[in-house]
Amino acid sequence: MIPDIGYIALIVAALVCIYAIAASLLGASRNEERLVQSGRTAALLVFPLVLIACLGLWYALVTSDFSIQYVAEVSSKSTPLFYRITALWGSQGGSILFWNLLMSAFIGVAMLRGWKEDKVLLPYVVAVACLVALFFIAINIFTANPFLRYSFPPADGRGLNPLLRHPGMIIHPPMLYAGYTSFVIPFAFCIASLAVGRRDNLWLVQSRRWTLTGWAFLASGLVLGGRWAHDVLGWGGYWGWDPSENMPLVSWLFATAFLHSAMIQEKRGMFKNWNILLMTFTFVSIFFGTSFIRSGLLTSVHAFAKSNLGPLFLAFMVFILGGTIMLWFSRLDTLRSENRLDSWFSREGIFLLQNVLFMSTALTIFIGTIFPTITEAINGVKITVGPPFYNQVAGPQLIVLVVLMGIAPLLAWRKASARALGRLSLIPAAAGLLVLIILMVTLQLLIPALMLALCAYTFVQTVLEYTRGVRARVLSHAESVPIALLRLVQRNQRRYGGYLIHIGVVLIAVGAIGKGFYGTDVLRNVKLNESFTVGSYTFTYRGVKSVPCEFTDCQSTEAAVLTTSTADGRIIGGVYPHRDQFPVQQQTSTIADITGSFNEEVYVILAGWENAGMSASFQVYINPLINWIWVGGVVLILGFVLAFWQLEPLPQRASRLASAIPSAGAPSG
């Protein structure tokens, strides 16, 4: 009964969406507030209705109601409770229901906010957001229904896909879905602004936090996805340029370009058209990526999500894109720039360059990802584009972006000073040069040394942005350093949160360069008690044995390998990589064991064994600096929190600047 109530709630949610669209648009056309408010209430009610549907499916999963096809597909009697709960997003129907839950939650929060001077946008925000929600709810009802029942229920279910049995699966999909779905709000604001023909930045100001939220969720989803791939897929890496990674990255790059470009519109009234296009690209790329990955057109680690939903997604995407372009063309006269670029040598000039690079990087990755599909459509042969293409084409662009990230804060808005740039760059450039010399002397590889030197430049320069600000406050306000730092950050959380995000990105780049250029991997077949050396480590094979599996539906075999340091013979410890075989799903999971130090990870995989373990094959990866990627991810999220969360201001005290403002050269008004 309870799952059936969930299904009914889903149908009611679809009807409520239709009503919300109709009432809000009718209210706007008749200029009638009550209708718009009724539409707003309807939009608000979608969330509790979808929540009821989710609770219905969760109930079926927890009680192992195998009469429901979805439950039998993603769980079994032996599936631990924790994984039964996360199985909600373990396959197609449930993951779209979960997508609906997140999207309706974001819509609900947007409806609850106080609508004042932006009330004029409300009916269109409701209509656009509910239209998108209606599309996904309709998919759940008609195409990917997780509530379908078997006529003859099986005695037990198949169990969750072994790849999804990882703690990362608690948060990786929710983060990515939250990133995807939250963009419905800024996109709705963008369309609403076009619909009412606003000339100002109202939609940007009102949707700023939403964009930042979606961006941060996407970023954390990407980093967590990398961690999941590192731990579960058993290939020693974290990023394989897989379509399921590339598509969210493309959306994230568009969103990053938008966040920077929006600043120029806010400050200078420029790039209005460009910002509308960037928001549209971001939103449409979400649809495009999801449709491609779910259509099975691309071979991906997410092949388990393959379905017949691709054409539906593509059709809706074309509808959204077509509608937006038509609306945009009809409003071109309201979107003229209020200012011109005073000088290319200014912060807006460098932001423009960054925008071009973000776009070209996103398009490079996008074209590389869909290239196999295009070649197959043209001549029937799927030409796959591999990691070397991305590393060689997208890699340099990303490094230039890291450098621009360091230079941009040194340039003033409108017109920068070359002399000031030179003076302020002195210490960061010296730091970069020092890193370059040390790396060339010790490791003698020019390209990664240059890249790390550029990262050092940006890192030091970004840290100096804090110290310069603190020094200015200490001098002018007579504050202690900690208080000056607190007040500095508090007074412009967006700016200093942004700088913290830049530091996070630099740390991620350092990890990627370390792993990519200084990493090694070796495949060795060894006999029992035989040793082999990789880098500065010696590994001695001590045999394999069956061990209890974490799950009851699998058989696990573990190898014991003693690891010692080649340099001083010091025993580092044992590593125990294992392979889990899942007979029902006919899958094998290769679980690596990791040792080494923070700066140099040693990742060992049991590739296979012969003659009851008399010999075995091991793949060993030495991953220098890889852990900085995870640290960078955490710093990036902290930066987002700082930029997003408005801190309570500290009590202000007397200062000397009060009299300094006018004398600083400020002309009278």
Place this chain on the structure above:
Amino acid sequence: MGIGTILVGLALVVIVAILIAMPLLEPGRQSVEHSANSRERDSLELERATIVRTIRELDFDFRTGKMDESDYKVLREAQVRRGADVLQTLDALPLDAPSEPEDEAQQRGEPDAGEGADVPPVSAPGACPSCRVLIQPGVRFCPNCGTRIAKDERSAITAR
């Protein structure tokens, strides 16, 4: 599907229908659209906030050594002039609704005290009536918080 499920489903529909209908039953019939006058005012207020923020950014960039003094003076002067023009246009617009309270303006993302903001311990002569930052005589708005300086206050500052 059992009768119990159908009854619960119906109850759900009824509850949702009542909640959605409630705004329709409320008395009064407000207009959704702002008047052209009000839209213009909102846009100008947004622009005013942007100008104040820009002046603060200029001040901060100058103080952290990112700008030459000559550029700083020219650009700041231009912003202050633009701000004065915006306020003049705002003054010329007839008021068609009571002005919003200050906290609402804050919610809209308008700047509070900025990097250059400072508050003397006592109400100093020639200070902004809102944030109490010292301001130049004759200015039409506070370059720190954007508060309009009324004509009598302007002349009082000038006289002092």
